[in-house]
Amino acid sequence: DRSPLILGIDLGTSGIRGALIDTQTRQPIAFYAVPLALPIRNANTSEQSPELWLEGFELLLRKIQNAQQTAFIEHIILDATSSTVCLVNADYQPVSMALMYDDKRATAEAQLIAKIAPRNSGAHGASSTLAKVMWLYENTPHSESFFVCHQIDFINVFLTGLPQITDANNALKMGFDPINMVWPDWISQLLPTITLPKVVLPGDFLGQIQPGLVEKYGFSSKTKVYAGTTDSIAAFLASGAHQLGDAVTSLGSTLALKLITEKPIFAPEYGIYSHRLKNQWLVGGASNTGGAVLLKHFDLEALIEHLKKIPERPQNTHLDYYPLLCQGERFPISDPCFQGNLDPIPDNPETFLLGLIEGLVSVEKLGYQRLTELGASPVTRIFTAGGGLKNRVWMTLRSQELSAPVLQSLHTEAAFGVTQLLEIQSFNDQT
Numbered sequence: 024d025r026s027p028l029i030l031g032i033d034l035g036t037s038g039i040r041g042a043l044i045d046t047q048t049r050q051p052i053a054f055y056a057v058p059l060a061l062p063i064r065n066a067n068t069s070e071q072s073p074e075l076w077l078e079g080f081e082l083l084l085r086k087i088q089n090a091q092q093t094a095f096i097e098h099i100i101l102d103a104t105s106s107t108v109c110l111v112n113a114d115y116q117p118v119s120m121a122l123m124y125d126d127k128r129a130t131a132e133a134q135l136i137a138k139i140a141p142r143n144s145g146a147h148g149a150s151s152t153l154a155k156v157m158w159l160y161e162n163t164p165h166s167e168s169f170f171v172c173h174q175i176d177f178i179n180v181f182l183t184g185l186p187q188i189t190d191a192n193n194a195l196k197m198g199f200d201p202i203n204m205v206w207p208d209w210i211s212q213l214l215p216t217i218t219l220p221k222v223v224l225p226g227d228f229l230g231q232i233q234p235g236l237v238e239k240y241g242f243s244s245k246t247k248v249y250a251g252t253t254d255s256i257a258a259f260l261a262s263g264a265h266q267l268g269d270a271v272t273s274l275g276s277t278l279a280l281k282l283i284t285e286k287p288i289f290a291p292e293y294g295i296y297s298h299r300l301k302n303q304w305l306v307g308g309a310s311n312t313g314g315a316v317l318l319k320h321f322d323l324e325a326l327i328e329h330l331k332k333i334p335e336r337p338q339n340t341h342l343d344y345y346p347l348l349c350q351g352e353r354f355p356i357s358d359p360c361f362q363g364n365l366d367p368i369p370d371n372p373e374t375f376l377l378g379l380i381e382g383l384v385s386v387e388k389l390g391y392q393r394l395t396e397l398g399a400s401p402v403t404r405i406f407t408a409g410g411g412l413k414n415r416v417w418m419t420l421r422s423q424e425l426s427a428p429v430l431q432s433l434h435t436e437a438a439f440g441v442t443q444l445l446e447i448q449s450f451n452d453q454t
């Protein structure tokens with residue numbers, strides 16, 4: 024007798040990953056991966072064929088079937104790249120290429136959006152879903168009705184056969200208003216004839232799996248499909264963060280902070296907007312500083328060597344750096360002309376490196392202070408993700424300087440993280 028499984032799927036740009044989670048232990052029992060051909064990229068454009076997602080997804084299902092696991096799966100939930108979008112017809116066949124998250128061709132459309140969308144909207148910028156949909160609408164021959172299809176919708180419709188539903192997280196960059204849970208009226212001024220999908224909350228039940236897939240892949244006919252979320256929210260949830268005050272700092276090439284908070288915050292000048300996460304909100308800010316600054320001044324080998332020479336409890340250098348790769352910062356300081364501070368540079372490379380790391384920690388500290396000032400709930404735990412976990416000095420200084428305990432992430436796989444939406448739901452249902 025086996026406990027039922029949850030299948031979490033992370034539909035990315037370079038690959039699709041699947042995680043099988045045991046519903047009893049809530050732990051992953053297996054991971055699967057299928058690579059995708061990279062998008063075709065030019066100066067401002069980045070496209071991929073939506074059919075590729077389906078091929079890759081079916082390959083993943085085949086792998087799970089070959090491992091004789093499909094019959095035990097009772098729940099399926101996906102995350103996908105935010106703001107990757109295509110147009111489909113009434114039969115959900117693509118009528119355009121997908122414009123990827125990093126496509127920036129829709130500059131003229133972004134200018135139109137800027138004129139009428141409220142400042143707080145997630146639809147601003149040339150890489151927003153709305154700008155891309157407007158561009159696609161203009162540049163696709165019209166012979167039939169079109170529908171907006173986020174990357175996640177394409178696979179969810181394949182699974183359930185139910186078109187025209189999406190989740191509030193993927194809809195944010197299309198201009199959806201997550202506070203009132205409505206499509207605002209101004210969108211129809213920009214896209215008068217398009218039908219927008221119904222929006223549900225991440226983790227909500229979408230539908231049963233299609234009978235055809237039960238037959239083809241050996242799923243149980245009880246298998247349910249749920250509305251998912253974006254890739255970055257799924258990665259956040261993988262860390263183990265799930266309650267009010269839980270935060271995740273990503274120590275990657277850049278420094279990104281996310282925090283679960285009671286009230287939504289929108290501060291476009293800092294690039295801060297809020298995603299709905301059940302009855303709470305996820306806010307985040309991203310700085311231009313981060314681990315890449317260390318690699319600008321030291322190659323990886325030198326970095327590792329110098330880190331070894333820095334003592335366990337080093338004395339503060341008082342260099343007070345704000346390290347930036349180039350001019351301009353968005354969060355926690357909003358100033359496109361900001362130069363940061365890297366002066367003076369000492370002769371001793373370990374002192375310099377320590378000063379840089381102190382600088383990174385003070386930017387992170389200021390980041391959480393800024394979120395609190397803007398109305399976020401107090402930070403109670405800080406999970407950590409990214410390559411900076413390997414930097415002992417960075418981790419030690421963080422645990423000394425930050426105002427909440429610093430923890431390692433439980434997992435890093437978004438395919439695992441997205442399944443936590445179902446856990447959060449059952450938590451709330453019990454209380």
Ligand code: ADP
Nearest residue numbers: 274275276277314315317318409410411413414
């Ligand atoms: P990305 O955001 O590009 O995915 P990662 O999460 O891989 O980046 O983190 C990259 C950063 O991690 C680098 O800029 C570097 O500062 C740090 N890093 C990577 N490997 C090591 C290592 N072995 N030791 C110390 N720091 C490391």
